[in-house]
Amino acid sequence: MSVPPSFSQAPLPPGPGAADPPFDLAEAASYGFWTDEHVRFNDLDPVGHVNNNAFGVYFESGRVALHHALRARVDMRGHAIVMRKITIDYLAEITYPNAVRVGTRVARLGRTSWTTGSGLFVGDRCHATALSVSVLVDAASHRPTPIPDDLRSALEGFL
Template sequence: MSAPFRLRLRVRYGECDAQQVVFNARYGDYIDIAATEFYRALFGSYQALIERGLDSQVVRQLIEWQGPARFDEVLLIGVQCQSLGTTSFTLHFEIRAENGLRPVARADTTYVMVDATTFQKTPIPQDIRDAFERGASEVLINQAG
């Protein structure tokens, strides 16, 4: 695997729970934001896939928590393509607290490529496969302010 695409994201107050850490369900949001920004780095936008008649749908997501993230902490989320099948692909996510790069969570999310109109599985086109294989290691998106 190549070096990961990176996204900086700041934890907002409303994302924390009664234990004063990021609520577990919010990690799915963070992963989706990171995947969307990864798509933007690879294809120009998510909409570029839709305009080609393609879309992707989550079929599996595994999240492993390694430590808490807290309000106002900046997270660094790395994204890279872990595997490519005929119609599916898996993205790997590493979430770390940027201050000291303390591990917070890691996740593997498997998507299936579908026709944007019928939502039937469709093979991943070669140029998209090539982009996933190349990755976007030089890209760092800062949404932390």
């Protein structure tokens, strides 16, 4: 089955978070915020390494932990954080058993959103990187809302 030319030849427009961040996502020194994870047997695929979907779960753990840290500093009542986009670059396979560390930081701030950069490490080696865009929305209307000054200040602490 062939892919229609409109899918295979049309370049994707750059979106928020499309540009490279001002630091190396694959370098552990780029991160000051860490979350520990471990490879579960059910994370494996038939090939015997960690399935690509499990990488997303590990990155989610880091991102959610960072958002939890923000909520400890800022009153988020009336707001919710939603995911707009995530891009994962797979650099090396991960096998079972293993301890995994997720480095997470804010890469850039916008008016209603921020880009989070993450690295997935086993020991000193980076096995994957991710850029994700989170949007602050009003909890009642579910519409994007400008980042308040206190939240912006807290996010800047993770830049």
